[in-house]
Amino acid sequence: MTPAIARRNFILLVVVLVALFLLQFVVPDYYVLTITRIMTLAVFAIGYNMLLGYIGLMSLGHAMFFAAGLYGAGLLTYHFGIAVPLAFLGGLITALLLALVIGFLSLRTQRVSFMIVTLMFSQVGFLMTLYFADATGGQDGLKLPHAARSFQLVGLTFDLTNEIVRFNLAFGLLLVALAISFFILVSRRGRIFAAIRENEGRTEMLGFNVFAAKLEAFLYSGAIAGAGGAAYGLLDGYVGSTFASIQYSIEVLLFTLLGGAGTLLGPLIGVALMTTMIDRLSEVTTAYLLVVGVVLIVIVLWFPKGILGTIRERWLPWLM
Amino acid sequence: MGLGPYLFLAILEGLVQASVLTVTAVGLSLVFGVMRVVNVAHGEFFMLGAVFAWFLSSLFPDNPALGFVVALIVAPTLVGIIAYLADRLILKRLSYDPEATIVATIGLLYILQQAALIFFGPDAKAVEPPFYWRIRFPWFGYDGYKLVIIAAAIVLMLGVWFLMRRTKIGLVMRATQLDRETARAFGIDVDSVSATVFAFGGMLAAIAAVLVVPIQQAHYLMGLEPLLLSFIVVIIGGLGSLPGTVVAAILIGLSDGILSVFFSPTLAKMVSTLLVALVLVIRPNGLFGKAER
Numbered sequence A: 001m002t003p004a005i006a007r008r009n010f011i012l013l014v015v016v017l018v019a020l021f022l023l024q025f026v027v028p029d030y031y032v033l034t035i036t037r038i039m040t041l042a043v044f045a046i047g048y049n050m051l052l053g054y055i056g057l058m059s060l061g062h063a064m065f066f067a068a069g070l071y072g073a074g075l076l077t078y079h080f081g082i083a084v085p086l087a088f089l090g091g092l093i094t095a096l097l098l099a100l101v102i103g104f105l106s107l108r109t110q111r112v113s114f115m116i117v118t119l120m121f122s123q124v125g126f127l128m129t130l131y132f133a134d135a136t137g138g139q140d141g142l143k144l145p146h147a148a149r150s151f152q153l154v155g156l157t158f159d160l161t162n163e164i165v166r167f168n169l170a171f172g173l174l175l176v177a178l179a180i181s182f183f184i185l186v187s188r189r190g191r192i193f194a195a196i197r198e199n200e201g202r203t204e205m206l207g208f209n210v211f212a213a214k215l216e217a218f219l220y221s222g223a224i225a226g227a228g229g230a231a232y233g234l235l236d237g238y239v240g241s242t243f244a245s246i247q248y249s250i251e252v253l254l255f256t257l258l259g260g261a262g263t264l265l266g267p268l269i270g271v272a273l274m275t276t277m278i279d280r281l282s283e284v285t286t287a288y289l290l291v292v293g294v295v296l297i298v299i300v301l302w303f304p305k306g307i308l309g310t311i312r313e314r315w316l317p318w319l320m
Numbered sequence B: 001m002g003l004g005p006y007l008f009l010a011i012l013e014g015l016v017q018a019s020v021l022t023v024t025a026v027g028l029s030l031v032f033g034v035m036r037v038v039n040v041a042h043g044e045f046f047m048l049g050a051v052f053a054w055f056l057s058s059l060f061p062d063n064p065a066l067g068f069v070v071a072l073i074v075a076p077t078l079v080g081i082i083a084y085l086a087d088r089l090i091l092k093r094l095s096y097d098p099e100a101t102i103v104a105t106i107g108l109l110y111i112l113q114q115a116a117l118i119f120f121g122p123d124a125k126a127v128e129p130p131f132y133w134r135i136r137f138p139w140f141g142y143d144g145y146k147l148v149i150i151a152a153a154i155v156l157m158l159g160v161w162f163l164m165r166r167t168k169i170g171l172v173m174r175a176t177q178l179d180r181e182t183a184r185a186f187g188i189d190v191d192s193v194s195a196t197v198f199a200f201g202g203m204l205a206a207i208a209a210v211l212v213v214p215i216q217q218a219h220y221l222m223g224l225e226p227l228l229l230s231f232i233v234v235i236i237g238g239l240g241s242l243p244g245t246v247v248a249a250i251l252i253g254l255s256d257g258i259l260s261v262f263f264s265p266t267l268a269k270m271v272s273t274l275l276v277a278l279v280l281v282i283r284p285n286g287l288f289g290k291a292e293r
Helices: A003-026 A029-055 A063-080 A084-106 A111-131 A163-186 A188-198 A200-205 A210-236 A246-259 A266-284 A290-302 A306-314 B003-035 B042-057 B064-094 B098-120 B144-166 B168-178 B180-185 B190-212 B224-237 B242-262 B265-282
Strands: A150-153 A156-159 B134-136 B141-143
Touching (some): A003 A029, A003 A163, A029 A188, A029 A210, A063 A111, A063 A210, A063 A246, A084 A111, A084 A150, A084 A210, A111 A246, A156 A163, A163 A188, A188 A200, A188 A210, A266 A290, A266 A306, B003 B042, B003 B168, B003 B224, B003 B242, B042 B064, B042 B098, B042 B190, B042 B224, B064 B098, B064 B190, B134 B144, B144 B168, B144 B190, B168 B190, B180 B190, B224 B265
Antiparallel strands (some): B134 B141
16 A cells, blocks of 8 residues: 555545535535435444454444444433443443353354354344343333433533434444444454455464464454444434344345445445435335345345445556 | 143144255255355245245145145246256356355345236235145144155155265265365266256255145235244254254244244344354354364
C-alpha cells in the first residue's frame, strides 16, 4: 500500500462521507429514516467485512454479535435505567467479550467447519433470547422506555425521537467504523490480515502468529458488529429476538458479498442496494425474501467479487 | 400414570422422531460424503416434500390412503427433479467449491422457501393420515400410524444400505466418495454421480417429510428445524459416515424426544446445539468419524 494509493482512497472516503452527510438536507423525511437504517446496518456489515473481506473467514453466525450489542445495550436501559451512552458502551463490551470467547473456540476450526460452528453458536444465542423471554421479551421483544429515548452528553441533549438526531448519530458511528477499517487496512496489521487471506500456510511459515491475528480480526469484527447492533436497538427503541436469528447472519453476508467483500465501501453499497430491493419488493409481495435467494445465487455464480470488487478488478485497481 | 409408562411414551415419541431424523440426516450425510457439499437447503427439500404431500393428498379428499400413496411416490420424485436441476444449474457450475456451494445453497433455501410461500400460502396445513388405528396399551392409547413411520424408516435404511453396499450404483458412489479423481480416471461420470446423489439426498428428506406430515403439519417455514437437527446428527456421527449418522440420529432423536418430555424443548435444543458446536471445535471430524487425510 503506497502512500499515494492510501491518500487517493482517503479522499474518496471523505467525498462519500460528505455526500452522505449532506443527504439529510436534500431528501424527504421518509428517506432520512431509511438512510439512517442503512447506515446502522452498514456498520454491522463493515464489522462482518473485517472478517470475510480482510482476513478471509466466512462466518454464518454474525447475528450473535449484532444481537449481543443490541441486547447488551437494550437490556441495560430497559431493566436498569442506564443512560444511553453508557448502555451503548455496555452493548459494545458485551459483543467484544462474546467475540473473545466465540473467536477463541471457533478459530480452531477451518473453512466449512468454521461456517457451521459459527452458525451453531449463533443459533444457541437465538434460542437463549427465546428461553430467557422474561428478561428479553422473547419473540415479541421489548420497547425501550421513554427515559431511553433521549440522553445528555457534553452538555447537549440528544432527542432520539427526532429523526435528524438519529441520522447524525448513525452517521457518526458509520464514520468511526469506516475510519477504523481504513486505518487497519493501511497499517501493518492490515497487511498481515491480507497475507493470511491470500495464503495462510505461508504466513504461518514466515513466522507470524496466525491464530493471534485471526483472533484480533475477530474481535474488531465482533465489536464493530456489536456497535451496529447497540446503535440499532437504541436508535430504534426496540430490541427483539429476530435480530439474533439466522436471517440476520445471512443478510449481513449478502450485504458484504453484494457490495464487494474486502472493499472499504462495499458493505455500505451492499446494504443500500439490498434494503432498497427488499423494501420495494415487500410492497408487492409477502415473499420478498425471494430476492435474498436470487441475489445470493447470482453473486455466487456470476459475480463472486461483488460490485466494488468487480470495479476494482476492471477499472480502478487502486480501490481499497 | 407412573414413571414407567411415562418413560415408555417418551421413548416411543423419541423413536418416531429418531426415525424421521435418520432418514433426513442420511440424505444430508450422503450428499456431504460423496460430493463434499454442505447442503444448507436440505431442510427446504424436507419442507417441499411435506407441502407437496399436502397438495397431492388434497386432490383425493375422499380417499386419504390413496392420497398418501400418491404423495409418497410423487412428492419425493418432484423434489428429486428440483434437486437434480439445482445441482446441474448451480452446484456443478461452482465446481463443488465447498464455500461457494454453501452460499449457493443458502440462496436456494430462500428461493424454495419463498416459492412455497407464494404457491401454497403462509398457513400451516394438516394432512389426513392414511388410516386411523389406535393401539390400546394398558396405560394409554397410541396412534398406530406412528409405528408405521418407525417401520418405514427401518425399511428405508435397509434399502439405502443395500443400495450403497450391494449395487453397482452404490459402488460408483462409494468410489466417488473415496477419491474423485481416481474415480474419474476409471471412467466414472463423476458429475452425473453428483447430480444423482444430490437428487437422492433431497428425495430422502422429502420421503421423511411425507411420512411425518400426517402427525405434524406442512408449513413453508418448517425446514429450518430438520436442517439444524440433521447438521447436529451428521456432525456427531462423523461427517459423511453413514453408520455413524444412523447411530447419532437415533441417539439425538431419542434424547431430544425424552428430554423434551421432562424439560423445555428450547432448553434441550440449546444445550444440544452448544454441545455439538463444541464437539466440532474439539473433534472436527465428529465423534465417530475418522481423521481426514
